[in-house]
Amino acid sequence: MIAVVLVGSSTACLCASSAAVDPSATRSESQFCERQLGKVRRQRQFREMAFIQKEVLMATVPAREVVAESNWKKQASRAWVLVKQTAHLIGPSAKFLTTCEAHTYAYSVAANAILALVPFLVLLITIAHLTQSLPAERMIYGLVSEYLPAGAVELKGDLVHLTSHHGVQVFSLIMLAISSSGVFLPFEVALNGVWGIRKNRSYLGNQLVSLVLVASCAGLAYAGVVFAAAVKAAVVDPIPFVWLNAGLTFVVMKVFALPMTILSFWLVFWWVPNGKVPVVQVFPAAFYTGLLAEVFKLVFGWILPLLDFQKAYGRVFWLPVTLLVWTYAGAMLLLFGASLSASGVVKMPQIRLQLGSRQGTGAATDGNTSEPAELALQ
Numbered sequence: 001m002i003a004v005v006l007v008g009s010s011t012a013c014l015c016a017s018s019a020a021v022d023p024s025a026t027r028s029e030s031q032f033c034e035r036q037l038g039k040v041r042r043q044r045q046f047r048e049m050a051f052i053q054k055e056v057l058m059a060t061v062p063a064r065e066v067v068a069e070s071n072w073k074k075q076a077s078r079a080w081v082l083v084k085q086t087a088h089l090i091g092p093s094a095k096f097l098t099t100c101e102a103h104t105y106a107y108s109v110a111a112n113a114i115l116a117l118v119p120f121l122v123l124l125i126t127i128a129h130l131t132q133s134l135p136a137e138r139m140i141y142g143l144v145s146e147y148l149p150a151g152a153v154e155l156k157g158d159l160v161h162l163t164s165h166h167g168v169q170v171f172s173l174i175m176l177a178i179s180s181s182g183v184f185l186p187f188e189v190a191l192n193g194v195w196g197i198r199k200n201r202s203y204l205g206n207q208l209v210s211l212v213l214v215a216s217c218a219g220l221a222y223a224g225v226v227f228a229a230a231v232k233a234a235v236v237d238p239i240p241f242v243w244l245n246a247g248l249t250f251v252v253m254k255v256f257a258l259p260m261t262i263l264s265f266w267l268v269f270w271w272v273p274n275g276k277v278p279v280v281q282v283f284p285a286a287f288y289t290g291l292l293a294e295v296f297k298l299v300f301g302w303i304l305p306l307l308d309f310q311k312a313y314g315r316v317f318w319l320p321v322t323l324l325v326w327t328y329a330g331a332m333l334l335l336f337g338a339s340l341s342a343s344g345v346v347k348m349p350q351i352r353l354q355l356g357s358r359q360g361t362g363a364a365t366d367g368n369t370s371e372p373a374e375l376a377l378q
Contacts, residue, residue, distance in 0.1 A: 093339035101193070102335050105186040109334070110327035112182030114320070117327075118158070119176035120218065125163045127222055135229035136222070139253070143225070146253060147297060149304055150322045180210040188272045190335055194342040197275040213271060217264045224260035228252050254294075262290035265334070269341045282341045289337030296333055300326060 096102055121144065128137040141159070145152045163169065185206050192200055201209065236248045266286035270277055309325075310318035 089343060090340070092343055093336050096194070096339045097332055097336055102190070102332070105190040106328050106331035106335060108186040109183055109331035110324055112179045113327040113331065114323050116176055116179035116183055117323075118155070118162070119172035119179065120214070121155075121159055122162055122169060122172040123176060123218055124222055124225070125159060126169050127218075128225075129163065133226065133229070135233050136225045139225045139229040139232070142249070143253060143257065146250070147257075149297075149300055149326050151319045154319075176214060177207075177211060180214045181207045184210040184213060184268075184272055187268070187334070187338075188274060191269070191273040191338050191342075192275070194339050195273050195275060195277065196342075197273055199274060201274050209271060213267060216267055220260045220263050220267075224256040228256035231256070258290060258294065261293060262287050265289050265293075265337060268334070269338055277341075285337050285341035288340065289333065292333060292337070293330070296329065300329065 121140065124140050125137055128134075128140065141156050144156060144159075148155060162172065181203075185203075188206055188209075189200055192198070200206075232249055232252050236245055236252060239245045239248065263286075266283050269282045269286055270279060304322070307322075307325075309321050312318070313321050
């Protein structure tokens with residue numbers, strides 16, 4: 001920068017001396033001097049601006065690093081608070097699953113659920129026959145293949161045979177009425193204990209509630225099947241590509257099965273306890289339990305080949321044992337969701353992502369910086 005000043009001064013002196021020695025200097029020489037002086041001035045301005053920008057950059061970079069470091073510390077502290085609050089909320093429900101009562105209820109629910117599974121499917125297929133809805137019947141078989149962990153092919157063959165005899169259908173309804181009480185009776189005792197309700201229903205009262213719940217869940221399940229079959233027939237079936245057809249069929253089944261599963265859990269958590277239960281507090285627990293049920297189905301399907309029940313129990317008992325373990329784990333999941341509903345899972349903290357926006361030209365001009373995303377507890 002000093003060299004530029006010296007060059008500019010020498011150029012100015014040279015032009016002035018030439019003008020002083022020869023007053024009759026030509027116009028071209030004066031223009032040449034003016035161009036040289038302008039060039040020197042521009043170089044001086046450029047170097048001054050570069051120096052100023054360098055100083056500003058050195059002043060703002062450490063400040064930005066400090067702000068980013070403080071924001072990350074703030075995010076980490078808020079995330080840790082979120083983890084502690086979630087653990088404080090889920091901890092009692094997880095601890096409930098370690099009690100002897102929870103395992104006793106789960107085994108009872110699992111055994112009766114196996115007894116009620118085939119009659120419940122027979123009821124749905126019978127409704128499809130009465131309404132003459134072949135797409136709904138196919139969708140029921142598709143759901144059996146999707147959700148049953150083992151023996152889906154054998155079960156579908158048995159269902160076709162069972163639903164073709166009216167006497168079998170009547171007997172299946174009787175078995176469904178008996179086994180449904182076996183499912184919801186221990187579940188009511190468990191939910192009454194979770195909610196602090198001391199008095200249980202009578203056997204006839206529990207039988208009545210069980211029949212109402214079975215009818216309601218059957219209605220929800222069949223409504224989901226009908227809607228899924230209609231969407232599949234209108235949107236998926238015209239697609240000629242087999243792989244795309246199969247993928248969209250899977251998506252359609254999930255889209256309609258998940259809401260019906262959540263609504264069924266909500267009815268169970270709301271109606272089974274022998275007392276008034278707040279609906280707003282129960283529904284979030286049913287929602288989270290429905291999502292966990294989908295995760296559980298995937299995880300159980302992954303670990304089932306590792307268990308290899310056929311090698312341990314032989315060709316005769318491996319399928320009943322697989323279904324028993326499957327329903328037992330599902331019953332434990334339902335008990336966990338029921339405990340969450342009583343714990344007030346509606347108060348669970350949520351993560352809200354806040355994105356700041358840059359305003360102005362930069363931190364050196366107006367002091368506004370771009371705020372990074374941060375966690376906010378609600």
